[in-house]
Amino acid sequence: MSIQELINQIHKKKSFLCIGLDVDLEKIPAYLLSEEDPIFAFNKAIIDATQQFAVAYKPNTAFYEACGIKGWKALQKTVDYLHDNYPEIYTIADAKRGDIGNTSRMYAKTFLLDMGFDSVTVAPYMGKDSVEPFLEFQNRHTILLALTSNEGAFDFQTKKVDDLELYKQVLTTSRTWKNSENLMYVVGATKAEYLQEIRKIVPNSFLLVPGVGAQGGKLEEVCKSGMNKDVGLLVNSARKIIYASDSSNFAEVAGAKAEVLQKQMEEELRQL
Numbered sequence: 150m151s152i153q154e155l156i157n158q159i160h161k162k163k164s165f166l167c168i169g170l171d172v173d174l175e176k177i178p179a180y181l182l183s184e185e186d187p188i189f190a191f192n193k194a195i196i197d198a199t200q201q202f203a204v205a206y207k208p209n210t211a212f213y214e215a216c217g218i219k220g221w222k223a224l225q226k227t228v229d230y231l232h233d234n235y236p237e238i239y240t241i242a243d244a245k246r247g248d249i250g251n252t253s254r255m256y257a258k259t260f261l262l263d264m265g266f267d268s269v270t271v272a273p274y275m276g277k278d279s280v281e282p283f284l285e286f287q288n289r290h291t292i293l294l295a296l297t298s299n300e301g302a303f304d305f306q307t308k309k310v311d312d313l314e315l316y317k318q319v320l321t322t323s324r325t326w327k328n329s330e331n332l333m334y335v336v337g338a339t340k341a342e343y344l345q346e347i348r349k350i351v352p353n354s355f356l357l358v359p360g361v362g363a364q365g366g367k368l369e370e371v372c373k374s375g376m377n378k379d380v381g382l383l384v385n386s387a388r389k390i391i392y393a394s395d396s397s398n399f400a401e402v403a404g405a406k407a408e409v410l411q412k413q414m415e416e417e418l419r420q421l
């Protein structure tokens with residue numbers, strides 16, 4: 150999907166909500182476990198109930214990989230279901246990959262070509278030749294970790310190298326790479342106070358902002374310094390939406406939670 154198509158969808162739905170599909174078999178309603186594919190059954194119900202409020206879905210691949218071959222099958226079924234039924238929706242494989250060039254090429258092929266995701270999250274630690282293989286595909290995006298939502302972000306990302314914080318080095322240097330127009334960046338919602346500085350370096354890039362909800366990030370703070378003229382934000386929430394209820398009406402409750410966030414986003418977009 151092109152960035153323009155994503156922007157169009159954001160304005161049409163008055164939402165920049167991304168829903169995290171981090172499916173944990175211990176947290177989904179117990180009665181779904183008797184389904185042939187409980188993960189997909191859960192995702193399908195959540196997607197159908199929330200799609201009118203969301204522009205993107207982000208399965209974190211860890212939750213699927215942990216279920217072996219059944220997990221991979223459920224992941225493929227989920228992305229296919231989204232593309233077949235809601236083709237305007239943007240898909241993110243949250244896989245946090247990155248390796249030497251020829252290995253990265255395989256990761257890129259897996260998620261962006263074979264599985265058909267619109268984008269994949271990538272760790273920048275191994276540098277240019279580990280990221281460029283992901284950037285080769287037109288209308289596919291690489292979402293580079295810049296400043297993450299967790300406490301450990303302060304171990305390295307905010308430390309200075311050559312008098313510049315590492316996360317700023319990531320933003321600045323990655324912009325010089327081939328096909329860098331295919332880059333987006335991850336900035337945790339818990340780090341909203343850094344967004345003003347981040348926008349000075351990447352004023353036009355889309356930012357994937359996880360950490361609203363269960364991790365305590367605040368939507369208003371993210372929007373205040375993170376929004377650009379094209380919106381430029383995909384705000385992700387997973388547990389707070391998908392596990393809002395574990396009873397038979399779980400999907401309906403998830404829909405209501407997603408709608409609350411969408412309404413707040415509509416208000417933010419009105420002020421743009």
Ligand SMILES: O=C(O)c1cc(=O)[nH]c(=O)n1[C@@H]1O[C@H](COP(=O)(O)O)[C@@H](O)[C@H]1O
Nearest residue numbers: 169209270297298337359363364386387388
């Ligand atoms: O790349 C990510 O999506 C990510 C980066 C980051 O800095 N923090 C972060 O929480 N995430 C992911 O975003 C999701 C957050 O889920 P909730 O905390 O349940 O909303 C998880 O899948 C995390 O792996």
